[in-house]
Every structure is written in structure tokens, then in C-alpha cells.
Amino acid sequence: MNTEGERVLPINIVDEMKSSYIDYSMSVIVSRALPDVRDGLKPVHRRVLYGMYGLNVFSNRKHLKSARIVGDVLGKYHPHGDSSVYDAMVRMAQPWSLRYPQVDGQGNFGSMDGDPPAAMRYTEARLKKISDEILADLDKDTVDFQNNFDDSLTEPSVLPTRIPNLLVNGASGIAVGMATNMAPHNLSEVVDGICAYIDNREITIDELMKHVIAPDFPTGGIIYGYDGVRDAFHTGRGRIVLRAKVNFEEVHNRNAIIVTEIPYQVNKAEMIIRTSELVKEEKIPGIYEIRDESDRRGMRIVYELKNDAIPNVVLNLLYKYTALQTSFSVNNIALVQGRPEQLNLKDIIHHFVDHRHEVIVRRTQHELKKAQERAHILEGFMRVIATQDSLDKAIAIIRNSASPADAKEGLIQEFDLSDIQAQAILDLRLARLTGMELDKIRAEYDEIMSLIKDLEDILANESRRFEIIKQEMLEVKEKYGDERRTDIDYAGGDMSIEDFIPNETVVVTISHAGYIKRTSLSEYRIQSRGGVGNKAATTRDEDFLEYIVSATNHQYMLFFTEKGKCYWLRVFEIPEGSRTAKGRAIQNLINIEADDKVKAYIRTNDLKDEEYVNQMNVVMITKNGTVKKTSLEAYSRPRTNGINAIEIRDNDQLLGARLTDGSSEIMIATRNGKCIRFPEEKARAVGRGSIGVRGISLEDNDEVIGMIIVNDVASESVLVVSEKGYGKRSAVEDYRITNRGGKGVITLNITEKTGNLIAIQNVQDGDGLMIINKSGVAIRMGVDELRVMGRNTQGVKLINLKGNDEIAAIAKVEMDKEVEDEDEHTDEELPGAVLSDQVEFSNAPQTGDNAISNMGDEKYLKKIEEDEQKEQKAIEDAQDEEETDE
Template identity: 60%
Template sequence: MEEQFKPEETNDQNRIIPVNIEEQMKTAYIDYSMSVIVGRALPDVRDGLKPVHRRILFAMNELGINSNKPYKKSARIVGEVLGKYHPHGDGAVYDSMVRMAQEWSMRYTLVDGQGNYGSQDGDGPAAMRYTEARLQKFAESMLMDIDKETVDFQLNFDDSLEEPTVLPTRIPQLLVNGSSGIAVGMATNILPHNLTEVIDGCVAFIDNREITIEELMQHVKAPDFPTGGIIFGMEGVKAAAHFGRGRVVLRGKLTVDTKSSGREQVIITEVPYQVNRDNLCDRIGQLVNDKIIEGIAHVNNESNKKEGTRIVLDLKRDAIANVIINQLYKHTELQTSYGINNVAIVKGRPRTLNLKDMISEFVEFRHEVVVKRTKYELREAEKRAHILKGYLIALDHLDEVIAMIRASANPEAAKDNLINAGWGLDEIQAKAILELRLQRLTGMERDKIKEEFDELMKLIAHLNELLSNEGMRYDVIKGELLEVKDKFGDVRKTEITYLDNEVRIKDLIKEEDVVITISHLGYIKRTPASEYRQQRRGGRGAIGGKTREEDFIEHLFVASTHHTMMFFTEKGRCYWLNVYEIPEGDKTSKGRAIQNIIQLPPDDKVRAILDVKDLKDEEFVKTHNIVLCTKKGIIKKTALEEFSRPRQTGVNAITIVEGDELLEAKLTDGTSEVMMAVKSGRAIRFNEEKVRATGRGAIGVAGIEVDDENDEVVGMVCVNESEKASHTILVVSEKGYGKRTQIDEYRVTNRGGKGVKTISVTDKTGSLVGILEVNEKEDLMITCRSGVTIRMPVIGISEQGRATQGVKLIRLDDEDEIAAITKMEEFQDPAQETAKVEGVPEEPTADASEDNATNPDPSPSDESNPS
């Protein structure tokens, strides 16, 4: 390699220069690589375009194919680009133009295509002789002011024409549409963003040059893909914003629907960016055939141009949708990661850029464009003002000018005579006067010339002020950016999901009270509490959930969207779920199967739910217990701390003996009194201290005696010392009767006893179905097996003794029964309706004697003879 090339002795010896082959290879390769880097593969930081895209847009502009003009054949455009500016293959040019017209490839398309431009399923476009194109209005904003000497031009490949080195874009194209390319020794992958967010970021940068990247990310939150999807985690996005390199994980968007047959469907409505929908369907089918994913019965791509993406996966009857979805994310392109590598050409050299760099480079380029445009407009205005000044001089000496021109032998002599007439005219003005049409000599035309001259002088003063005032120039840039935002800005297509270790997602969720319902067959949903209007007791109620004939709403309670729900199953397992993760539905919707949200076995069922404000609050966790009771009267107390570390698969909360089921769970502070009630109408009251704390796996101890095989515990309440004065015990029977009773009417005993009568159970009242501790500021919500729900103020339910049967709370249809009761904070709605009681006279809200009047068969008190 060190030996130099030694040519043979020839007559042309003096024309041959010996060189070192190693040096020659190195130089040639560097020249080639820089040519590829600068002239082909990497975008310019200023207009965000590679040369081929810039040449296509410029050629279309030169052809006059604007958004308000007819389409032209793509072959005509490609020929123009090839012949004048881009001496490469026609395929490269046409493919680039097609991509600029595909709404699934570009966040904001630059070319308006007519004809077959391919599809998201991988179909190619028609040949260029069949398709047509014109510029989009969006692209016209990138070419605006190109004729005002705002950018430098260079000679084309054969030095016969000039082409722009950059477009004077008003749009931050590099961030908005992104770019990807592989050069020599380097590559770029800049992801698309939302125009509204990017312009807000640019304006924020103009207002504060010292703005941090964290503050910029308040505006430019994350990439925004043309095909939507969900960004899963922000760590990589933040890294890219700070350092120019990162990684973003994108997931497709799915919904779960239930068919009329009861089977569930997973419907994919958005796929990740650049994912081929047909290939995705084929991949899912292959995974099903290979038994990697089990539970999918059928896959069908129902996507079309009008409705967009729709891939339907029919699930088998026993399949759990949540499990299938996680397998799809794991094994298919439904979850895809993209490497971010923000490399662009800055001042002729490749450079890795962070978010602030890209915005600052664009803003500074816009400043250069505004300065050059202002200088051009000033020159043009001064030229025109100079000529108009000559016109005004000529009109002031009109007769002399006409005589002088008539006396001149030729135009040249006339021009010289005007210059030498002593009126201060120069050659340009004299030429303009000689070319003046006779109609401009009328009085009205003179006024128009004077008016135009005055306007031009104002414009010149404004342009001079603009050139001398940098603040004004940046105000112009801001104004133009906000104009673009108003014209083309839209909402985000891609959602952002933060991982638990990145941000408290609760901070992003609006805090509000919601009603959570769980049906007998295990369907769960949350509904804004405001959807349930208040009614007087005895009303007919409102439909609170559509269910199948054999289904009814079993659990109904109220919680804040910022809280954590703890679900206790009849087999004694505990699961966790944030309230905001529970799917939202309206009052009449069925909801989602709970097995698809938490990993609940098919043979288990949720029995009790606890609403915990914050499991990460150490002081709260250490001072509270969970008290559990079973249908057979077993009670157990365990420290909340043992449940403070959620697991996806759940934990064992209590060991349930054969034939028993977990019924209720309550949160206590260690000083509460426990009350348990049984179906036959008895209740017991004892101190929480009587139940010693045990671990999660323990069985528990006896809480109330349950003798009869048909009898069972229906509820448990835990009352704090501070709540005794303001709270009463509310009991409701299955036929719609209920009442409130003072807590102190129930004497304190040891746990494990029979208890005392809490309601007089008759055929008319039916068995006891629920017990609650309530105050007069709360509302009672009753749900029937038919799905009817009624909400009423607690204060409207009268206080009575333990042994009475209570008053009619809700009028039930034949064969209907009360399924569940719960309480919620009272709120007043001016638009609330008050349902009139059918066949039951309205009573004053707190008059026990009148309530007893509507209760024709009260049982005698059993104070003297407790059960």
C-alpha cells in the first residue's frame, strides 16, 4: 500500500500524477459520504426537508400547481423534477412525492394526491401516468415569500437553472413531520409532532430565550403520529428532548366489546406508526395457529378508507380479553418501539439536536427570512416611490413636459431633455414618464398617484422601523406562527400514558366522585355521580344498569377517581385497582367483565370492595386495619400494612373454610365498634379490640352466632367513637322496607353472641338484605335485581326502634327484590326531579310518628327481652 503507482514511460507522462492509493481512497470516500450526508439523506434543520422533497415542492410551485389550481399528472411533475433539478431515478422522485401525499405517512401532508396512492395495508400506488397531484395549502405556507429574495439560490446540476438551497418555510417542518434517513456512517430518525404544540413551543421560546427543555415539554409534550396510537412511557421521549437520542414505545389502540351472544371482541382501532395492517393480521393468525396465543376464534381486517382502521378479533367464550391484549402487545407489532435520533444539517454540517436546538434553529432562520424579506420589500417600495415622485413632478409641470416631448427628435433626446430640465429628475424617472399612459394625466389619476405615494412612504417608514427593531421582528414571527396555528392546527392524535415510576398519573386525572357498580355476573363500570338524580323515598326509581335477565347489580358504591379500590373475593383473595382504571360507562350501560380488568379466576367472585385514599401514605397505612367477615359469622382483623404492596395476581386475605364465603370488608382505625347483622333480623355490637390482629393467611374468630342453615350474615358496619353521635344504623329488607335506629339502642356485648333484634322480619318485609351506618347529610342508593336504582336523602327515612319493621322506601314490582344498598355524600342539583310517591302519602322527613302511621303492622319493641 505504501508503494506509489509508477506509470510506464509514455508521451502523456507529464499528464499523469502519481498518488498514494490509501490517501486517494480515504479522500474519495469522505467526499462521497459528505455528498450523501449533506445532499441526499439528512434533512436541513431550517426547513426540515431533504433535497428531493425540496425540489419536488419547488418544481410544483414553478409549474403553478397550487391548491386552487387543477391537478396535473404525476408523470409531468416527476419529469419536471428530473429534467431540471434532480438527476436521479424517476422511482426515487415519485416514491418521495407519493409519501408526501399519504396521510398515514405524514402527520401533515404536503401534496394533494388524486388517484390510487396506496394504502396502510401495504398496497403500492398506481403508476405515475395514472395519478395526479397538486400542492396542499400546508406546503404553500412553506413556499411563501420565496420570490422575495428570502433564501439563497444555487445552480442546478447542469448550471442552466437556479434552485433554492432551502425553503423560506413558515412551518417548523422538521419537528412537525419528522424525517428519517440513512447516510454514510450516520442516520437520522426524527418523529412527527403536533403542529399546535410545536408552534406553542416556538412562541414560548421567543418569549423567553432562557426557557428550559422541561418548560418546553409543557408545550411540545411528545411525538404525535398520523396513525394515532398510545405512547407507553415518557422516559425515552424525555431523553430525546434533552439529548437528541431516545426511544419511544407506541401501542395500538383497542376497545373491548361484547356481542349480543355474550362473547367478547377485541377491536383494534389504531395501529402503531408504519405498521402494515394486513401483515399484523397475518402475524396474529400465525400466533393463533402456533398456539402461542390461545383464545382468539377469528381475525378480520375490516379497515376501509372511510372509517379508518378496524381489525376485529373474535374471542372464544372462555377467553379473558385482558390476557389476550397483553399477549398481542408482547408478540406482535401492536406494540412497537422507535429509536429517536435527531440528526440534521446545521450550517452545512450534521449535528445531533435536542428539542430546544431544533426550535431555536427554526426561529433564528425565520428571523433571517423576515430580515431579508423586509429588505426586499423596502427596496421595492423605495423603487416604486422614486418613480411615483417622478410622476408627481411631471404632473406639476405637465404643459412644459408635453411641449418638451413634442419638440424632441427621438425618445433618447426627450429623456435627456427631461433630465436637464432642472426639475431634479433622473434617468429612471425620465424613462417612466415617457412610458406614462395619457389616461394617467387626468386629475383623478393624479390623486391616485399621490395617495399611492403617501401609502408607500408610510410602508417605507414601517419597514425601516422593523429593520431597526429586533423586538418588532420577533413579534412578526410570532404573529405569522399563530396564523399558521389557527389555519392548520389540530388536536393530538396520539395519546400519552405515563408509567407508574415516571409520574403520579393521578395528577393527570380530574378528581371527581363516581358511582361504581358491579353486577351479579361480574360486570363493572364507573359513572359520574351527577347522573343519578335524587328522589323522595317511595319513588319508582330509575334504571341504573341494563343487565341480562339472570343478572342484577349487586355492589353499588361511591369513590373518588384518585383513590385505590381493594377487591375482596368470596374465596378470600384481595386485588387492587385504581378507580380511574375502571372503564367508564353511562348509567344504562352494562360495563366490562371484571375478569378482563383484574386477574380473577373464573370460579371466584368479588364480594366486598374497600375505597382507600392512598396506599403510599405510611402513617395512614400503619394506623389502620382491615376487618373481614364471612357469611357464617367469622370475623378477622389484619393490619392494612400487609395489603400496601399491590400485586397483579392478588394476595390471600383470609382462609375460607369449606361451605363459607367472604361477605364484607371494612377499614378501621383500631378504635371502632363492629356491628354484624344476619338475614333473620338480628344484629350484634362489640368493640374492635375484641378481635386480635392476625396475618393475611389466618382463618379468623367467631363474630356472631349463625344457627339456622338458611340464615347468614348480610352485612357488617364499623363505627368510630367520633361518629356515634351523628350516625344511625340503617337497615333495609328485601321487600323495600327500611328505617334508621340510634346506635346506642344496640347494647355492647362480646363477640360470638346471638345479638339483638334489629328489624321485625315478616312476610311483608322479607328478609334483611343490608345494614349501613349513615348520617343525615348522606344519600341512600338502593339497587334492585331488575336493575332499577333509586337515590334518596337519608334524612327522609325516619328513626324507629330496633324491633319495628320500618317504612316503605321503594315501591317494587311483583317478583322484584332489593339487591344492594349503599350510601353517598349528598349533593344538590337545581335540575333534580322529585318523584311523587305512588299510593304512599308523603310524610315530613323526620317525623317518626307519621312514618309509623304508614306502617300498619309495627312489631312490639323487644327492649326488655333481647334475642
């Protein structure tokens, strides 16, 4: 029953729900969850900063109780719960939440372990210095003000920030029907991007990305792959994979994974608890103990491993199952003129620059207005007190007036003043009437007029306004800019990274024990043949440098192990080492088995180039003489755990691998001084799953020590080196072309004095030669110092060996005249590397059981014995007699 005067209006419930829900959703979108593209702040953050501004809690003032600040913000601007304000303020003070915190908190403001902050009655806060830049010029009519919730006060609708806050601190929020998740970035990079945009408004996003490289998270870590970053910058949406920053150490005689930085927004304590559960469930085997050794000096989480665990394998499992690897889904949605929009990198910078331009214009107009008002008053002063007569007349008017209003009216009529000028004259203190003060008034007037002219020029000249924006941005960068915290692992994605990593020549060295590093130094000295040599890179006890390869950062490295597996790395993924660094164990870089060993490498160009990988071949040789040729395309997609490159049978192992173009010649040398030469076409290309074919037939007690690929018979010669320091150059033509599978001919007259053959290499006169022995001593010399001689000779001494030392490896290098040796007897320690675009390697064979021929029938063994007798006779007669083929 209706009371008198009331009416009931029938309303469709569907229409009412629709209308109410739209009102609610728009309120959440516009007034709660999404940041403004101009200052990058949500209403609650803006109100916290403005509330602290009103309380004068600046960075140079003492801290104020958080409860006092929260109460002020609640009572004046933010009609919601106190926890909403305090939680927002706490996050603004946490250095692990904001890349550039805006509030300086004193007390317990929480931790990365998820510990809650103390109650607001216990903590205190004040503004950070950087917040002064966010609030700068707020009193100069730079932004619009709006009524607060009860129309009793006004608050700014946006802050006139000099900090590109939306980019440098990011934002996250869940609205109705949409959400935002914006990543933080480095202030220095963002400022550089803004300046580049101001210089060229037509700049592309790719060009901006040369300045704003990637997000920069407050907790550091590593961005794994670049595709997500590129998508986020181009479209406003992208998935960025984040990894913890780790290193490997030995702790309590165990290998340990040490985590020093974790991904953004990961709860450290929860991550450790979850990891412990996975270890108990045996989803992550190999972990002995987990400890959190973090303190005020920094984070340190220790994953101590079991003795038989491979660190890199355990680390990959941690990345797979735990929060050591997470993803950050970028969704750049912000309010543009009150409407939510998806924004790319250029859009955000464009709107920020437009906002700064508007602030500069309004600030200049405000300052011009103030200057003109002051000039107007000074003009009145000049008119009244410029001369003694006028001053006396003004004083007389004032003294003879009955009231201030009469005095003002008299001054206005006598001197043709405005009301403001006349009031200023009446308010003038007598002290300002002295001669000195009059001079100050004239000087101030001249200064004000100059300022007015400058301000009018700023308003009339757009280029000046943008130059002011740029200059203020550079000042911000100078004050608050810092280095990146988050590293970028470009290899984690498919994007080409040539624009991001300089394509410098580096040298990769691998020691016998499997320690690898890269360096760009070139201090190897060039010495004469027979010199003593310089100390090479320091290695571990009983270790020596075994592989040396020069490459560029953009190239690829394929690693082949003695068990016949292939692994893949980009050159820049190999850790850089100093002059004396031992390098990183290769097991920590690739998932090689514990009892396997890298025996060969191939340096290639872009493996994604289909024409290139289909044109090139990989030729492999084993200790027992098996040759296998396969298209490089079969090795262009290696997996993390490696792929099978060749099947290795018992008592055999992979010795080497080379890249060929299909028209080369193959030469294989054995330990007993034999060598065979045959065209590459004789070894047909087979699939990756095939075993291969016989390249050379071995005698009993012999094994293959190396293989070379000859591309230019006329200019190349064959260099062979024995383990006791003897070497010899001979012409390729001296080795007649035979069919694959023969026993070969003599390449070096093996005696007790020379020792067994350990290396074969193809060289030219322009090449350099580096020899490294097992004690780490290296010598560098020119190949042209070695004359070409007959192949069935003993050769000449290449390096003087001390005691029982033996040669470990030889490498072909280009001679670099800029690093010629000035002192042949220096004891300076040099890195085990050389700068060269063409370094090929021949390694010393492993000691152990002699190779056993796979063709062991009696007829074959008898034939080997007969051939051996013939060869011995030829050596004794010092004749250069060729062997017959099988």
C-alpha cells in the first residue's frame, strides 16, 4: 500500500541490472583499477602522493606516522577502506615491488618472503626524492583539479609528473571485463627513448627498441628470449619469460646451484617450500639440501647437489617445475582521455610527451601571468616613485586623504594607475622609498620584462617547448638513472639478435678437462721456430688447453662428443673469461653425460638459413677409421639434451668433425704415420641415424689421430706434428688420390726420436701456427718458416720440450703483425686463445688401448703383416716408396 505522495514506477529488471552493472563497471575501470596514461597512476596512488604533498611530508622532512597519512587521505580524498590506502602506500615503498619506489618507509614494510607489513600505527613514511619530480609544478596551474567525494575540497585529476611513471614502474589491476599488467622499465633507457621520439616523431618502434631495450624488473633476474618483449613493444601484449639469476659453486665439496636473483613477484619462501616438496616427491632428483642464506647484503639461495648430479640438468628441472622460471604477461591497457586503450611502446611515449607538453604550456602561461602581474605593479612603482617630485606628490595625497579608499582614489586619478597598482603603492613600506630600493625596483623591472619576453617566446615556439621537455628528461636521468638490473638471454627466443650483441671476434678455448671460456684478447707472441714459448691460460692441475677456435659472437657452435652426440650453443652463450680464468665446466652449459667428453666442434653461420644448411655437410671421423658425411640440415635443430650424430661402437670414439661444401678432399692420418687422401664424393651422404663408412683401413696397433679437409690443392700443404715436437710440411700432391678405405701412404717417418704422430693440419704460407703442450706452454710462429719437404722424412723440430713434456695440440692461425712479440723470453701469462677468423684445430688423441680393426679376418691380418714388413724395409732404405692399397 502506497503512502500519500509516493509513486511506484515499474522498471524492467533486465534494464535496471544492465544499467547498474555498466555504471559499476565504468566506475571500477575509470576510478579504481586502471592507471592514467599520463602520470601512470591509479586514483589511490595519486591520492596518497597528493595527501603526503598536502602534509608536507617531503624527502627532506622527517617521517610521519603512516596512520596519520592514511587518515588524511581517507578523510579528504579516498572514501574506501583504510587497508586499501595503506596497502597501496606500502607497495609504493617496497623496492622489490616498484622499480623506482615513491615512498620512503621507516619500519617493517614487509619482505620478499611474503611477510606482511607492520600495522600503520607502527610505521612511518615520507616521500622519496623522485616523488618530488612527480609532484613538481603542481602549484602552477599545470593540471586540472576536480572536487573530492563530498565537494568540500579539490584534488588533481592527474599529476604533472616529470617521471614517465607508467613505463618505469609499470602497473597492474583487474577491472571489469579487462585487466592491465604493465612491466617496469629502466629510467635511463626510457628517457633515451623519449628524447629519440622528440627528435623524430616518425620514429619506428624498432628504432625505439634500440633505446628501450626490454623491461627492467626491480628484482633483477633474466629475461629468457626476446620474442615476448618484441610483441609487447609492438602490440601492447606479450608473454615475457623470466628466469632466476644463478651461478655454480662448490660448497662443502659438493656442486651447488646458487640463486642470487629471482623473477619478479615471486614469493621466495613459498618457492623454497614448493621446491622442497618436489624434491621429496622425487620430481627433481639430485638435490641434497636447500638453504636460504639471504641477508641484508643480498639474496643467496643454495641448492646443494648430490655427488652424482649434473648441475645443468638439475637447473633445467628447477626451471621447469619451480618459480625459478615464470612468465610475465604484458597487457598494456591504460586510460587515454578517460577511455581504456591498448597501447604499444610508442603510444605510451607519445601520450607522456603530449602530457609534458601541456604541462610546460600551462606552467609557462602561469609564470607569464605572474610575471605580467608583477611587471604591472612595478610599472606603477616606477610611475609614482621614479622621481622625487612624483614621490612627494604621492605622499601628500596619502597624508591628506581621510581614508585608505580616498588615498587609493587620489593616486589613481593623479597618476593614472589601476586599482591593483594603487593598492600596491599604499602597501609599500617606507624602507622601499630609499634610493637603493628604487634602483632595485628598476633592476627587478628589467629582469621581469626579460623573463616575460622569454616566456612569450616559449609559448610562440613549439620547438623550444619540446627542447625544454628533453632537457628536463635528461636532468631526471642524471639524478635518478641507474644501470639495468634484469639481464637478457636473447638465445631463449627465435628473434635475430644481431642488433643487440656486437659481432666481435672472440676466441673460444676448451681444456682437456672440459673447461670452456671465450675471450677477445690477442696477446699471443709471435716467436721464431724452436723458441721456448709463453705461458698460456691457467688451467687446473694436470689440465691443459685442448681446443682453440676463433669465432664471432653471432656464429653457432656445434659440439660433438666422443660418444657421438651433438650439442648446440651460440658463441655469446659461452661465458667470457679473463686472462687467467679457468673457464666454466662445459657440463654446466650443455647437458653432456658425466662420462662423455667433447671431442670436436663445428663453427657455422645461421642454422636457420635453409640454403646454407642444405649446401653444407658435416664429415666425422672415428678413432677406428669410420667416416660419416651428413647434411648440416640434420644438425640444424639440436635439442637441449643433444642429438645422436653418429653411432659409436665398442672400442671406438668420435675424434673430429669438419664442415664441407661437397667438393672438398678428405685426408685422414694415423698414429703410426700413415695418411690417406680421397675425394669427398667417395663418402656418400647418409642420414643422421646411419653408422657411416670405412675411411681408412688400420693396421694392428694403430689408430686415427685426425682428419683435414682440403679445398685448394695448389695453395694448401699438409702439416703433421709428432708428440715429441717434430713437424713437417709436405705438398698435398705428394699424397696420391685413392679410393676410400685404403691403408694410405707414409706421411711422417716415425722413430723413437719423433714419437708417434699426434696432429695433422692443412696450412698455407700466410697462416700462423700455434703449438700448445700439455704443461700449458704455447708458441706462435709463421708457417712460412717451415719449408715444404718430402712426406717420408722425419721433419724438423718445432718446439723445444722440457723433460717428459709432450705436445697437446696445434692450431692454425692468421699472423697478426700488430701483436708481434717484442720479448721472446717473457714469462707473462697469456690467455689460451688467439684472434683469428680462421682457426682450425687438431687434437692429441686419448691414451689408452690401441684401436682394433673392424675387419679382423685372417686374410686381412696376414695382408697387414706383409704390408708392415714392406714399410719397415722402405724406412730402413730411406726410400720414398708408396704403399699399395688394400
